[in-house]
Amino acid sequence: MMDPESFRKYGKQMIDYVADYWRTIRDRSPLPDVQPGFLKHILRELLVLVASPETFNLTLEFVPQMFDRIQVADCDGHGSKGMLLSWNHLMSGPSLTELEMTTLDWLVDLLGLPEHFKNFHPGIGSSLIQTNSGEATTTAIITARATVVEVDEEGAGIRNAEYHDPVVFERLIAYCSEQAHPLMEKALMLHAVRLRKLKCDIDPEMKNYTVTKETLERAIKEDRAHGLIPFLMIATMGTKKTCSFDRLDELGPVCYRERIYLHVDAAYG
Numbered sequence: 001m002m003d004p005e006s007f008r009k010y011g012k013q014m015i016d017y018v019a020d021y022w023r024t025i026r027d028r029s030p031l032p033d034v035q036p037g038f039l040k041h042i043l044r045e046l047l048v049l050v051a052s053p054e055t056f057n058l059t060l061e062f063v064p065q066m067f068d069r070i071q072v073a074d075c076d077g078h079g080s081k082g083m084l085l086s087w088n089h090l091m092s093g094p095s096l097t098e099l100e101m102t103t104l105d106w107l108v109d110l111l112g113l114p115e116h117f118k119n120f121h122p123g124i125g126s127s128l129i130q131t132n133s134g135e136a137t138t139t140a141i142i143t144a145r146a147t148v149v150e151v152d153e154e155g156a157g158i159r160n161a162e163y164h165d166p167v168v169f170e171r172l173i174a175y176c177s178e179q180a181h182p183l184m185e186k187a188l189m190l191h192a193v194r195l196r197k198l199k200c201d202i203d204p205e206m207k208n209y210t211v212t213k214e215t216l217e218r219a220i221k222e223d224r225a226h227g228l229i230p231f232l233m234i235a236t237m238g239t240k241k242t243c244s245f246d247r248l249d250e251l252g253p254v255c256y257r258e259r260i261y262l263h264v265d266a267a268y269g
Contacts, residue, residue: 238268
């Protein structure tokens with residue numbers, strides 16, 4: 001615990017630091033002069049550089065030369081503000097963005113996942129941290145829906161794939177376990193697509209509720225026969241109701257074969 005004299009000493013140093021920062025703010029550039037990937041190579045040495053505020057390479061929104069955005073009151077629009085300011089988030093905070101990307105790449109190594117899951121891999125894979133399960137589910141639904149709409153298959157009836165023509169939305173159908181979190185149903189409803197809840201069976205090995213591949217395959221076949229377009233399977237890895245687990249080793253190959261986006265929800269965790 002800090003003694004009173006040390007508190008006075010370091011408190012004054014902090015106040016002086018802030019005052020000097022604001023005194024020189026007109027001399028600072030609003031945007032950091034860095035290129036994508038810069039943090040990955042200097043992360044190990046970063047901690048010794050914290051004496052310089054420019055080390056963190058943040059966009060300085062209070063610099064007089066900055067005119068690109070307006071602060072929004074948190075009580076009125078914190079949701080939209082976060083979405084809008086994060087949209088081009090690499091420019092908003094390069095160090096914060098790349099720290100997240102690098103950390104998740106380390107996690108790929110820790111879990112022994114394929115290299116194409118890494119953000120800094122030249123392939124199409126990547127990873128990111130969402131703030132909550134609702135945002136993660138929304139991201140998955142939008143991504144899956146956009147992917148289907150952009151693929152102008154014969155008979156899909158898409159007039160303008162470039163703008164994600166909603167003419168096809170009413171034909172899209174997603175699947176999830178009957179044990180899945182209620183959030184799934186609400187999220188799919190908000191995105192104007194259909195949902196079919198699949199009946200669970202007791203898995204003899206896990207002795208728990210699970211959606212079998214036969215159930216999913218049957219649902220896909222029936223819905224396509226009715227002119228619908230299956231586009232998303234939301235599998236569960238531990239539900240809040242019964243802690244049920246779906247067999248990803250069985251559902252994954254079905255989704256891959258049928259060209260259906262697979263999203264995994266771990267609500268219990």
